[in-house]
Each structure stands twice: as structure tokens, then as C-alpha cells.
Amino acid sequence: MSDSELPSSKIPAPGTDTSLREDALQPTTIGSYTVAIARALDASGVDSKRIFTAMGIPLDVSTDPMTRLPAATMTKLYRACVDVTNNPYFGLTVAKHIHLTHLHALGYSLAASGTLMDFCRRLERYFRLVSQVAKANLEQTGEQVLMRFDHLLELSSETEDAFFGFLIRTMRLLYKQEFKPLRVELCRPVPHEGPGPYEALFRAPVLFGQASSLLVFDKADMLQALSGSCPELAQVNDNIIISYLARLDKSDVITGVTQKIIEFLPDGDCSREKVASALCMSPTKLQLKLSQRGTHFQQLLDDTRKELACSYLSQASRPVTEITFLLGFSDTSNFTRAFKRWTGLSPTDFRQQI
Structure with missing residues (x-):
């Protein structure tokens, strides 16, 4: 018609x-x-x-x-x-x-992910840029990986359908066309016309009327290297995403602090005092706000450095010396000690494992 x-x-x-x-x-x-x-x-x-x-x-x-x-x-x-x-x-x-491309920097970051597991981790971490109507959670149980979306308010059935359909189609584009989840769970009720189009798209059992939206994957599939992997591109866009999230939710002190840590680390001066000043608050007020969220400045500094270090080390073109200074360490021995504390491996051993 x-x-x-x-x-x-x-x-x-x-x-x-x-x-x-x-x-x-x-x-x-x-x-x-x-x-x-x-x-x-x-x-x-x-x-x-x-x-x-x-x-x-x-x-x-x-x-x-x-x-x-x-x-x-x-x-x-x-x-x-x-x-x-x-x-x-x-x-x-x-x-x-x-x-x-409709997801802006997140879309480019997802496309440059090393594996589908990396893809889902980014989705979990940065989903708020796409939508504030649900919270993404990634879980691993044995040989399965669960990508769960807990709805924060009642959504239209079409929103759920469109996003899950997009995710599976994109994963096939990045990995292989034969890829399929083990199971799909949807909050929406089954349409009167039946589940046929869902089963045809997902090529997996589909359960309707569930408490949350859920995709269940085989862990082996999620760990396969993707041909379009580009750690440098992913890292650049991750940083852009964090800056957008800080603008989107100015009340989120953790996102704001993380953004400033990333900005100040290469200068070698990333103190609590400098970050607090950049956020227009006193160090005491900053620590109070962080404690209310169950964390503190040093923890965020360590977590951000660890995440950046793992990302930089996956970029073969970056020497360890450069990574050392990008993370605000004065010399490679300090960086090596910190990295061993975070991961149990030296930077060189970590890079070889990758």
C-alpha cells in the first residue's frame, strides 16, 4: 500500500x-x-x-x-x-x-574491535551513548557469553527488535555470515502472527516475554580474531566516546574524572588536585563525590591506566617507551611494576600473548 x-x-x-x-x-x-x-x-x-x-x-x-x-x-x-x-x-x-556510522564514534570503535568479546565489552561500557533506556551487562558462564540489557523503563517492542537485529547483523558482518547466537530472549510478547521472522533472522531459539533482553553466545566464537581489527582506531574513538559521555551526563563524576585523567596523563601531571580543579571543585569535594559512588581517585587512575595500557600494548606499532610516557610514568621500570601488579604479566609478556 x-x-x-x-x-x-x-x-x-x-x-x-x-x-x-x-x-x-x-x-x-x-x-x-x-x-x-x-x-x-x-x-x-x-x-x-x-x-x-x-x-x-x-x-x-x-x-x-x-x-x-x-x-x-x-x-x-x-x-x-x-x-x-x-x-x-x-x-x-x-x-x-x-x-x-549511526552510532558515531562508538560505531567506529565497535568496527575496529579485535574480537566479538571486545565488541561486547565496548557495548557494555559505552551503551549510554546510544541509549539511556537500558543498562548493558556482559557475563561469562562456563563456555557461554551472555549479553544482557536490563530495561530502565518500558520500551516499545520495536526498539528491542531493531537493536537486537542490528547487533546480530553487524556481528555477522565483522565475523562471518554463518554466525548465530545460542539463544535470544526478548521482553516483548510474541506477535500474533508468530515468531517466524525472529527465528529466521537470529537462526536460534527465541523466547518472548522475558524479564530482560538477552543474547547468549558460544564463547569460542566470541574469542576469534576479527579481520577488521584496528586497536589504534578503536582507542582513538574510545577516547572520543568518553568525552561525549562526560558532556551527555555532566552529573556523572566518574565519567568526568576518567575523561580528565585521559587528557592529563601524557603531560605527566595527573594529580587529584589538577583533575578537581578542571572539574571546578575542591579535591575534598571530588573525593566525597567519588566515595558516594564507591570508589576513589587512585582507583580510577589505576583502572584507566590499566585499560589504556592493555589497549596500547595491542597496538604493535607503539614501543613500550612511548606507552610509558603516554600513561604518565617517569620511566619504564615504574610502568612495568605497575603493569605486573595489574595483570601479573610484564608488558612484553602481555604483548607476546596477544
Whole structure:
């Protein structure tokens, strides 16, 4: 059915609550996500411009991750899309049109991951850049890897469908087309028309009406090296993501401190006093805020250095001497002692294992 044949009653009336203006009290999703929805509408024979105009959503949504869409607006948009397309699987259609570039720096970082395990770790760590409506958690049990998303509010079924469909399609693109999860669990109820399209996409058992969204993988698959791995590119984009997260949630002191630690480490002067000053607070206030989150400055400094060290050592072109100074150590012996304390290995042994 073409858009011109659609009854006008299926087009929602314009409302003042569908603006892209970010409401600080409302969870949001990255705005570029709507690009995929528009393409899915057009591919379904529906004029996306008409739908977006009726919803009060700008047609030229920026790819800037700071352009956000309120979660309530996303739910209303999806409801309208399902109505006008008469397609209960519209979310799976959207999944075909989401590209890694829609996730900005996170997309490039995911694409440059060394393994699918690295891919999922980044997703767990930086998921808030994509959406604030759920929390990602990565677990390992025996020979299985569990990627779980705990919903922080009620989501539209299409949001869940689109994101899971996108993840599996992307993992196949980066690894191999035969890749499939062991099991998929969805919060949404099974559509009246049946689970067929889900089983065809995931090629695995799909459970509906579950407490959280879950993907279960074979650990052996998750540890295979990816041909597109580029640690240098991943590291650069990881740092960009952290800067965006600090802007997105200025009240998150841990993200703010981490960003400043990354910024100051190469200068060799990354004291609690300097970081506190950069965040416009006293060292005492900074420590109080960190203690309220169950951590302290030295712990964040150690954790950030360890994560950066492992990333830098995976970049074969970086000599240990350069890494030493990038991490703010005065000499390689100090770095080596710290790295052994973190991992039980010397930097050279760690690099050889990789």
C-alpha cells in the first residue's frame, strides 16, 4: 500500500511533546537512529517525511551524538510506523537500515574491535551513548557469553527488535555470515502472527516475554580474531566516546574524572588536585563525590591506566617507551611494576600473548 492510500486517521496529530529538545529528566536515545526508521518507512512504500512532520520530528537529524530523541517520542514514532505500514515486524525492518556510522564514534570503535568479546565489552561500557533506556551487562558462564540489557523503563517492542537485529547483523558482518547466537530472549510478547521472522533472522531459539533482553553466545566464537581489527582506531574513538559521555551526563563524576585523567596523563601531571580543579571543585569535594559512588581517585587512575595500557600494548606499532610516557610514568621500570601488579604479566609478556 502506498502512503497516498493510507487513511488519515493513521497519521498521528502533531504534538508539542515530540520535540528533539533534550529533557534532562527523561532518558534519551541517539537522534541519528531516526535515519534508519525513515529509510525503513520509505522502503515500505510510506512517505517518511509525512510521518516525521506529523510527529514534529525534524527531517534533517544530525549525526552528532549529542542530538537526542526522548524515549517517549521514540515510542510514539514506532507506534505510528507500525500503524501506517501494518507491519508487526517493523522493528526488524529497521534493523536492516541501521549502520555502525549511526552510532558515531562508538560505531567506529565497535568496527575496529579485535574480537566479538571486545565488541561486547565496548557495548557494555559505552551503551549510554546510544541509549539511556537500558543498562548493558556482559557475563561469562562456563563456555557461554551472555549479553544482557536490563530495561530502565518500558520500551516499545520495536526498539528491542531493531537493536537486537542490528547487533546480530553487524556481528555477522565483522565475523562471518554463518554466525548465530545460542539463544535470544526478548521482553516483548510474541506477535500474533508468530515468531517466524525472529527465528529466521537470529537462526536460534527465541523466547518472548522475558524479564530482560538477552543474547547468549558460544564463547569460542566470541574469542576469534576479527579481520577488521584496528586497536589504534578503536582507542582513538574510545577516547572520543568518553568525552561525549562526560558532556551527555555532566552529573556523572566518574565519567568526568576518567575523561580528565585521559587528557592529563601524557603531560605527566595527573594529580587529584589538577583533575578537581578542571572539574571546578575542591579535591575534598571530588573525593566525597567519588566515595558516594564507591570508589576513589587512585582507583580510577589505576583502572584507566590499566585499560589504556592493555589497549596500547595491542597496538604493535607503539614501543613500550612511548606507552610509558603516554600513561604518565617517569620511566619504564615504574610502568612495568605497575603493569605486573595489574595483570601479573610484564608488558612484553602481555604483548607476546596477544
